[in-house]
Amino acid sequence: xxxxxxxxxxxxxxxxxxxxxxxxxxxxxxxxxxxxxxxxxxxxxxxxxxxxxxxxxxxxxxxxxxxxxxxxxxxxxxxxxxxxxxxxxxxxxxxxxxxxxxxxxxxxxxxxxxxxxxxxxxxxxxxxxxxxxxxxxxxxxxxxxxxxxxxxxxxxxxxxxxxxxxxxxxxxxxxxxxxxxxxxxxxxxxxxxxxxxxxxxxxxxxxxxxxxxxxxxxxxxxxxxxxxxxxxxxxxxxxxxxxxxxxxxxxxxxxxxxxxxxxxxxxxxxxxxxxxxxxxxxxxxxxxxxxxxxxxxxxxxxxxxxxxxxxxxxxxxxxxxxxxxxxxxxxxxxxxxxxxxxxxxxxxxxxxxxxx
Numbered sequence: 001x002x003x004x005x006x007x008x009x010x011x012x013x014x015x016x017x018x019x020x021x022x023x024x025x026x027x028x029x030x031x032x033x034x035x036x037x038x039x040x041x042x043x044x045x046x047x048x049x050x051x052x053x054x055x056x057x058x059x060x061x062x063x064x065x066x067x068x069x070x071x072x073x074x075x076x077x078x079x080x081x082x083x084x085x086x087x088x089x090x091x092x093x094x095x096x097x098x099x100x101x102x103x104x105x106x107x108x109x110x111x112x113x114x115x116x117x118x119x120x121x122x123x124x125x126x127x128x129x130x131x132x133x134x135x136x137x138x139x140x141x142x143x144x145x146x147x148x149x150x151x152x153x154x155x156x157x158x159x160x161x162x163x164x165x166x167x168x169x170x171x172x173x174x175x176x177x178x179x180x181x182x183x184x185x186x187x188x189x190x191x192x193x194x195x196x197x198x199x200x201x202x203x204x205x206x207x208x209x210x211x212x213x214x215x216x217x218x219x220x221x222x223x224x225x226x227x228x229x230x231x232x233x234x235x236x237x238x239x240x241x242x243x244x245x246x247x248x249x250x251x252x253x254x255x256x257x258x259x260x261x262x263x264x265x266x267x268x269x270x271x272x273x274x275x276x277x278x279x280x281x282x283x284x285x286x287x288x289x290x291x292x293x294x295x296x297x298x299x300x301x302x303x304x305x306x307x308x309x310x311x312x313x314x315x316x317x318x319x320x321x322x323x324x325x326x327x328x329x330x331x332x333x334x335x336x337x338x339x340x341x342x343x344x345x346x347x348x349x350x351x352x353x354x355x356x
Contacts, residue, residue, distance in 0.1 A: 001110060002061055008103050009057030009072075015099065016051040019092050023047075027338075028088075042086025046096060049079040053100075057107065069111030076104030218328075218344045225343045229266040230335040231274055236260060238327055238347040241317070245295045252319025255294050256327065256349055258283070262302075263310040268336050275304040278316040280333050286324040294319035325349055 023029045028040045053075035060068040080100030087093040219225050219235070226232040237259045244255070258281070264274040283291040296317035303311040320327070329345040 005057055005106065005110065006061050008106060009054040009061075012050050012054030012057065012076075012099070012103060015096065016047050016054065019096065020047055022092065039086065039088035042082055043088065043093065046079050046083035046087050046093070049075050049082060050096060050100065053079060053103070057103075060107075066111050066114045069107050069114060073104045073107035073111060076100045076107060080104065218346050220345070221347050223345075225331075225345075226265070227333075227335055227341050230341070231262060231265055231267050231276070231333065233262045233276060233331065233333070233343070234260060235329065235345045235347055238329075238349050240349055240351045241296060243296050243298075245297075248295055248319075250292060250294070250319055252291070252294060252321060254285075254320040254323040254349075255296065255317060256283075256291075256320060257296060257299060257315050257317045258329065258347070259313060259315050261310065261312045261314065262305075264305045264307050266307055266336070269306065273304045273306045275302060276311075276314070276333060277302050278318075280331055281316065281318075282330040282332075283318045283320070284328040284330065285320045285322045286326065287322040289321045291318040291320045291327075293317065 020029065023040070023043060028043060053072050056068060056072040056075060060072060077100065080097045083093045083100065084097045087096075221235055221237060224232050224234040235258060239257050239259070241255050241257055260276075262274070262276045267274040278293050285291060294317045299315040299317060300313050302314035302316070305311050326346060326348045329347060331343045331345065333341050335341055
């Protein structure tokens with residue numbers, strides 16, 4: 001049973017590192033993105049619980065206390081619950097969920113079958129038969145113990161429960177198993193990485209060829225960028241405003257308000273419906289510097305819209321570090337299945353500030 005628990009715990013720890021590595025490659029744990037995968041947070045928590053459960057499981061090998069075994073079971077079950085509810089739906093999360101349930105059952109059963117030192121029957125030396133205690137055999141004081149027998153009988157409970165030392169070949173088998181399992185998992189990770197690298201390379205070559213043949217289109221005001229089966233976006237204006245917020249942390253050279261419309265063609269609801277806001281925009285002034293959002297009162301906020309609906313007249317304000325007659329807006333929006341889409345908009349800045 002101890003070898004089984006050790007293997008389960010070591011596999012759990014290996015799964016944690018392999019899945020973290022694979023998730024970073026797939027972009028699930030890329031929290032630096034403008035719109036990170038919302039399931040990445042639940043997935044990261046689930047992997048952390050799995051690592052803790054494996055660590056506790058390894059620690060319980062030389063300490064068969066019920067509390068430690070049940071604690072490991074709780075962490076395994078916690079891993080299964082978190083990954084099932086909050087970590088999305090793919091092969092890695094399904095594997096982790098099933099593994100967490102099975103490992104939790106093993107440690108739970110083993111923990112329930114293990115007696116605590118606090119149990120009244122722990123270390124009881126008299127045997128019971130059909131619920132009745134056998135009567136102790138009285139011994140005549142005249143009877144004398146053989147040489148050394150009394151000393152043997154006076155051994156403490158700790159001495160009686162002392163286990164014989166493990167044989168060297170047992171440790172050899174355990175560590176060989178650990179090495180084999182580690183090699184298998186790292187071998188799988190290497191093959192996956194190599195496959196992903198080859199796929200990304202061919203995909204990049206194909207994209208470079210397409211870009212060489214047809215340059216990326218730059219949209220102007222009033223022109224609509226449409227992603228088939230997902231969404232459409234149109235910038236209608238970029239207007240300068242003389243409004244300045246006294247509570248703002250920055251003092252921009254120029255403040256502009258972008259007005260835009262967008263429609264939900266077929267953006268499927270996952271965490272939320274289609275919502276396009278300033279987090280998807282990078283505004284670049286004529287000097288090549290990226291502007292920051294600026295708090296302007298009285299603007300129209302974008303709305304979360306379902307399939308078939310549109311949000312008209314949405315506005316976002318930006319503070320430019322350098323006054324500009326036109327700006328370039330780089331847009332990055334994640335569509336269905338977290339596929340990123342990119343576009344550029346070149347917008348002239350219309351001055352609404354009255355001249356003296």
